[in-house]
Amino acid sequence: MRNWAGNLLYSARGLVRPTSLDELADVLDTPGPVRALGSRHSFNDLADTPGVHVQVDRLDDGRPAVDLDAATGVVSVNAAIRYGDLSRALQLQGRALGNLASLPHITVAGAVATATHGSGDANPSLASAVVGLEIMTTGGELRRITRDGDPELFGGTVVSLGALGIVTRVELATEPSFSVRQDVALDVPWETVLDRFDDVTGAAYSVSLFTGWDEPAVRQVWFKSVVEDADDGGTRPDPVPDLRWATSEVHPLPGVDAAACTPQLGAPGPWNERLSHFRLEFTPSAGAELQSEYLVPRHRAVEAIEAVRALAPRVAPLLQTSEIRTVAADELWMSPFGDPAVGLHFTWRPDGPGVAGVLPDLEEPLLALGARPHWGKLFALDPAEAGALYARFGDFRALAERFDPDGRLHGGYLGRLLG
Known part of the structure; x- marks a missing residue:
């Protein structure tokens, strides 16, 4: 299996698409490397693994794929939904996201994990709309991390490069349609x-x-x-x-x-x-x-x-x-x-x-x-030098070790980055 551009042949030995949280937990209970895979729009091997790729596009956790809370304006979505599909569903309900990337074909979880962005002097990256995440760790624990409830962790869990686990749902702030x-x-x-x-x-x-x-x-x-x-x-x-x-x-x-x-x-x-x-x-x-x-x-x-x-x-x-x-x-x-x-x-x-x-x-x-x-594009910079560009890199590495103590998510570029 190759990435979207066709320039990279993944080294994974298989792809699984669990249909329930229990099935996902069973996948993570099996020893060996594992890695989330989205729309495959990374041009480097950030999403690669020598083990098993997991896609959550078929995952049914008992909630709608697009679940809008009318009172708060927060929408909870299946992590694998594409921005184009999400934006259409929100528009039908009179709501909007603050910005979109150039391509509507990319998945929400993959885009926010790599700090993908649109444009605008006042518009931050797509990850800035995230107010909560549900992540299943390699230990099979489903954790919900929110901006308000977990301020000490939240800053490290959104642009996570897939280092913390398999993201199953993403919660995004919305605004009135425009x-x-x-x-x-x-x-x-x-x-x-x-x-x-x-x-x-x-x-x-x-x-x-x-x-x-x-x-x-x-x-x-x-x-x-x-x-x-x-x-x-x-x-x-x-x-x-x-x-x-x-x-x-x-x-x-x-x-x-x-x-x-x-x-x-x-x-x-x-x-x-x-x-x-x-x-x-x-x-x-x-x-x-x-x-x-x-x-x-x-x-x-x-x-x-x-x-x-x-x-x-x-x-x-x-x-x-x-x-x-x-x-x-x-x-x-x-x-x-x-x-x-x-x-x-x-x-x-x-x-x-x-x-x-x-x-x-x-x-x-x-x-x-x-x-x-950009984490998901082609660049020559050595991983150690790339990590040194971020003041909180040491905290991020410690957080990754906390969520994935055995390093089962350390495939491809992520493994080289975290060492």
Whole structure:
């Protein structure tokens, strides 16, 4: 079995999909390595194990897969539900999540465990919406950890990298549903972007910039603006003068049909049909690709962008597209967003050796600026050095030993990280 991109053949000897908590406990009672598996959207071996993979997509714990508490606005969901399916269910009940990632195809548990994110100056990662988790440890104990009830543990249990057990349910804060319009500006000069970076990224609820790095202008800037009254359609953002607006829908990848993308051209619609870049019913992004991402402190963003532009002759030939996004800070131990950050995301051509060859050169200037790699993407940084980037890494390792004293979850990259 391979990961989503097809670049990694898992070493697991089997896959189990328990249908009840008792079945899951029986799986965990069997000796040997074990590891949760979600939508397989990690591009490295973070989710790998030499033992048994466990998916909880068929798990029935006696509760609805989407269980909304109308009084508190907290929704409890099966950990394996995809964001696209969850967002549709919430919209039908008049509720929303604060943000979504580019792809609605990823599972909730996998996304929050790796600090996956969307964009927006005021929008933290998807993990920040978590208020509670139910985790079955390798000892077969089902534990519920909540933000209010377990403040001393909670910060280490959300972005857990799968190190604590098999997450069966996730509890998320929701808010009233809202409408969004999406407008795309084309060929915005680099000088404008760098001189007015805060103006550009702050002009809408969520902003994404797409580039190939070797071009004289940023190819596309996607502005996702909250519309207070969907009937009047809202207004297009105006962060800098003389922007050229797309008059037909575009795809982030040059020359690719935009049918897979969420509606643009300023047409307002529900949050769940605009905040992601791609529609749930289509193959996400290009399919055949590799990905890397580095999260740089917000105050070093312009320096980081200039550093990558200087490497354009090395980077561009391997690239399909690159996305720049902003993310607000959170307080989760293993989240790369301890401070406001800017994500530099690279969607590579499926050239493993070529990408592996350029990553060390790309990381050198970015790490010097305080960058942290996305846990689920490709990067060259040594695991010991990656752990050292986090002030609470020692606490996280101790928490992992407490939940999994025999290290049965230590497969792939996680095993190398925890040592």
